Amino acid sequence: MNTPVDLKIDANIATITINNGKVNAISHEVIDHINDALDKAEAAECVVVLTGQAGMFSGGYDLKVMKQSMASAMKLVEKGSTLSRRLLAFPYPVIAACSGHAVAKGAFLLLSADYRLGVQGDFKLGLNEVAIGMSMHHAGLEIAKGRLAPVFFNRSVMLAEMVSPEDAVTAGFLDKIVPADAFEQTLSYIANAATQLDMRAHYSTKLKARRDLLDALDAAIELDKTGSL
Secondary structure, X not given: OOOOEEEEEEOOEEEEEEOOOOOOOXXXXXXXXXXXXXXXXXXXXXXXEEEOEOEEEEOOEOHHHHOOOHHHHHHHHHHXXXXXXXXXXXXXXXXXXXXXXXXXXXXXXXXXXXXEEEXXXXXXXXXXXHHHOOOOOHHHHHHHHHHOOHHHHHHHXXXXXXXXXXXXXXXXOOOEEEOHHHHHHHHHHHHHHHOOOOHHHHHHHHHHHOHHHHHXXXXXHHHHHHOOO
């Protein structure tokens, strides 16, 4: 049976690939499948690679769900924020392999990973919520505040500025970009290097480094449950 998320585990690396239509929309089903894949990766003590289709990491939340009603939109956003929180505190390294465009929740998934590899090309990355009529949710504000370069926070969150892969490194959405023909080889090198870490030390250090962000994110998720987008 075809699913919108594929999982491959090989040599202590769990590759989670989103494959959900033209824009790789993040739906309830996609999040459920990602969480299931993360369960399996954690049980197998694997480094996680989260990626998408060639040219499209993810265009964000499923707009069919977001347009149904405010309650429907808030439920999906809460679920997505909880996924980001899980990624930020995952016991093993999480590498986002950004295969192209990354918009809205797609960009937030990048901000939820430990290392973000991007590919050169005519791609756009960023948070376009206010450009499409959505007030930025509290959890999104905390993730952006915690992971973006300060000089880009207002430009990304309040002005919905979309950036190229090159500028995405400066902004904080990505850590490194490479040509398309070097993408898979570089990703393999980064993922394999991550498997050599002392995972107990990695996890302990991650939680210490992100304590304030995780606490703020927990409070923001609760606040979003009672507020509006």
